Amino acid sequence: MKPLLPGATLGVLGGGQLGRMFAQAAQRLGYTTVVLEPEPNAPAAQVSPSPIVSAYDDASGLAELAKRAQAVTTEFENVPAAALKQLAAHVPVRPQADAVAIAQDRRREKAHFTACQVPLAPYAVIASEADLAAVSPTLLPGILKTARLGYDGKGQRRVAHAGELAAAWAALGPAPCVLEQLLPLDFECSVIVARGADGQAVHLPVQRNLHREGILALTEVGPGAVPEALSEALVAAAHTVAQGLDYVGVLCVEFFVLRDGRWVVNEIAPRPHNSGHYSMDACDVSQFDLQVRTLAGLPLTAPRLHSAAVMLNLLGDLWFAQGETAQTPPWADVLALPGAHLHLYGKHEARRGRKMGHLNFTAPTLAAARAQAQTAARLLGMAPF
Ligand SMILES: Nc1ncnc2c1ncn2[C@@H]1O[C@H](COP(=O)(O)OP(=O)(O)O)[C@@H](O)[C@H]1O
Ligand SMILES: [Mg+2]
Structure with a gap:
């Protein structure tokens, strides 16, 4: 692809502070920016002209973004992968939906680290009662983390011993989780x-x-x-x-x-x-x-x-x-x-x-x-x- 030179319009899904600082950097280079964000007056919407106020998965909002922007990025990882796919049918989307989908799920993320042979904490996936019963005691004490949607320490429970595991899992959903060994x-x-x-x-x-x-x-x-x-x-x-x-x-x-x-x-x-x-x-x-x-x-x-x-x-x-x-x-x-x-x-x-x-x-x-x-x-x- 030929570079999109200053003067083009760059889009961002999400209107938080990261979208704001992206828009400011783009504008300094002479790009026009367009922000899609459900919240009116969000940090990025304040600095970018005519923001699109719509849900991240709203087809008409996404269509408008694809029409106005010549390339689109995102500022947070929990944007629906389907939204990125819809956009990608019309404009380059970076990072690509597949990579974002891996970062959205701790199970896939860890599988990727393993495939890359990069060392990671010992862990187990807990998605069923059977997984819970099969947990190796060597993973405890550990941290139970929801596979999806955790951030800033949210969606996590420390588990000191096996007796606390079932209650911790119940408190988190029970949703699919990973249990990681608590590392020093x-x-x-x-x-x-x-x-x-x-x-x-x-x-x-x-x-x-x-x-x-x-x-x-x-x-x-x-x-x-x-x-x-x-x-x-x-x-x-x-x-x-x-x-x-x-x-x-x-x-x-x-x-x-x-x-x-x-x-x-x-x-x-x-x-x-x-x-x-x-x-x-x-x-x-x-x-x-x-x-x-x-x-x-x-x-x-x-x-x-x-x-x-x-x-x-x-x-x-x-x-x-x-x-x-x-x-x-x-x-x-x-x-x-x-x-x-x-x-x-x-x-x-x-x-x-x-x-x-x-x-x-x-x-x-x-x-x-x-x-x-x-x-x-x-x-x-x-x-x-
Ligand atoms: N396995 C672990 N052992 C020790 N500390 C951990 C472990 N996992 C997470 N933490 C602590 O909790 C913080 C948040 O965990 P993290 O997995 O990065 O979730 P988040 O998505 O909330 O950033 C980490 O920055 C670290 O301080
Ligand atoms: Mg973290």
Whole structure:
């Protein structure tokens, strides 16, 4: 396919913050954007002209998107595969429906990792009473996760011993699940890969992630964040996973690093990822620029990290640091810190656990970025790290 040059219209299914940052990156390059999203005034709909307000599986909304856009991407993995298929009959859709369908189901995801010979946590599929009875005790203590629709730690139950398993499964549906062995994590990492239709692939530097209550709280990147040899191994594994899917677009691959130094792949997200947001300020090409390039068929250049960075996720909880009435956090104080880059998503109502924005700190060294981020965390009433 010839590249779609600036001036063309790029479509995105989904109107959340990832769609917003995609649209902004596309517009900077001179593209027109069109967003399909059920919620009027959603973060991406605010920044893109004439959004299509329709359900993701509404045939007439999808038809309008296919008519207005010359290529379409998605900003979240739970868009119905049938919607992507309908669009793909008319316009290029990246990532392709097949790859998204694998990322939507932990069973298929794990089967893919196994096929790629990338190490993963020991696990079993639990889809029936018989599966439940057959669980090997070596998987316990473990984490039971719904095969579909889990995110930010939702759809998961810790299971300490066999006696807790049936109740945990019942509490989750009972829906098809995977039971994973609970691993002794040292830390977590992720790698963002971008792959073009011609198979050319680039990646962002490996980032180190801290989760709190199942939600990403903080990401660090830069010299010293992740040991060199580990970084190389994770980058190679991430490319293998993308290549095995014949993936086109931006893919995030999450990893666990264990206390004994081994590592396993955890899961994939078929889109830019919260853990890659630092690239907007610390790299010369961001994960959203890469999404635009892979969608439009433009050349991919290897992103260069020009600053160390710490990203803080800004959850709605920060609006309640002073009490039960929501109050705007002290942004002016935060922006007085050198290297602060504030990104807010245009969500009007703050709620606990809701992703309202993120705050990147860039600096010449990771220690310096961390020091500024710690000051900001104090100003915002965030738990120290
Ligand atoms: N097998 C495991 N062993 C130890 N910790 C785990 C395991 N699986 C998940 N976790 C913890 O729970 C978090 C969320 O799990 P994950 O599978 O990534 O689901 P989600 O789709 O909600 O991101 C992980 O980032 C990690 O901190
Ligand atoms: Mg995860």
